[in-house]
Amino acid sequence: MRSFIAQQVDLIALAPVVESGWEKVLTEAKDAEIPVILLDRGIDVEDESLYTSFIGSDFITEGExxxxxxxxxxxxxxxxxxxxxxxxxxxSSANDRMEGFANIINENPNYEIIKSQTGEFTRSKGKEVMEAFLKSDGENIDAVYAHNDDMALGAIQAIEEYGLKPGEDIKIVSVDGIKDIFEAVAAGKSNIIVECNPLLGPQLAQAAKDLQAGKEIERWIKADESVFVGKEEAEAALPSRKY
Structure with a gap:
């Protein structure tokens, strides 16, 4: 970001991996009068005027x-x-998806999150953590909630190796909407996909044009997203998936 500020660019798009630690460099961008648009993930700052807009998903709603x-x-x-x-x-995506999911689950006394651990958004770590869950609580697990599809796909592998049927013996819900998980749902190995649309480029381009034209843009430009449940919906959506 400091390199971009030094180049005196007209706009910076920032896709932050973590929420914290951005105040200083964002202040430098603001002092240089360079607008910053956040993409895909939010940040934790006291002064929200340090960035112009956020383009992305409502992660809490995804969890809910x-x-x-x-x-x-x-x-x-x-x-x-x-x-x-x-x-x-x-x-922010992990924090909010956890919060949103818990908001709804905690309202139903029949539903309980018995284990919760990071799988670091990767297929391999998701498999490793699911293996540990199965080892300690295999006969008690009814469902898996994965914050992204890659971890869900790792969990599917672990469940199969444990000798159970993913999607049947253990239901699976995950967030993102990559092609691999649509194929898994179509095959009956997963159940629910909550879409998190990463195709934000066109919305960013439009926001940049609007700012250059002197127009105001919304503080939060939300991505268009859907939920897909079961084999039929997954099969119908598969041909049009772009990621």
């Missing part, structure tokens, strides 16, 4: 939608033990 669809699938009256594969510690 994951919980609502899981409850619809399994029924409100059913006793359900859930294990949670968290994203990267400190990431």
């Amino acid at each position: 939608n994951a919980a609502k669809e899981l409850i619809k699938l399994m029924g409100e009256e059913t006793k359900v033990n859930i294990v949670e594969l968290q994203g990267t510690v400190g990431a």
Whole structure:
């Protein structure tokens, strides 16, 4: 960012991996009168005027939608033990998806998150953590909530190696919407996909043009997203997936 500021660019788009630690360099950008647009993930700053806009998803709503669809699938009256594969510690997406999911689950006394641990948003770590969950609580796990599809795909591998059927013996809900998870749902190995649309380039380009034209832009430009449940919806969506 300091390199961009030194080049006196017209706009900086920032996709932050973690929420904290941005105040100083954002202040430098503001002093240089360079607008900053956040992409995909938010940040934690006391002075929100340090950035112009955020383009991306409502991660809390994603977590809430994951919980609502899981409850619809399994029924409100059913006793359900859930294990949670968290994203990267400190990431706004992980924090908010955890909060949103818990908001809904905690309202239903029949649903309980019995284990929650970071899988670092990777397939390999998701598999490793799921293996540990199965070793300690294998017979008690009814559902997996993964903060992204890659961890869910790792969990699917772990469940199969444990001798159970993912999508049947253990229900799976995950967030993102990559092609691999649509194929897994179509094959009956996962159940619910909460989309997190990463195709933000066109919205960023439009925001940049609007700023250059002197127009005001919204503080939060939300991505268009959907929820897909079951084989039929996954199969219907597969041909048009772009990521």
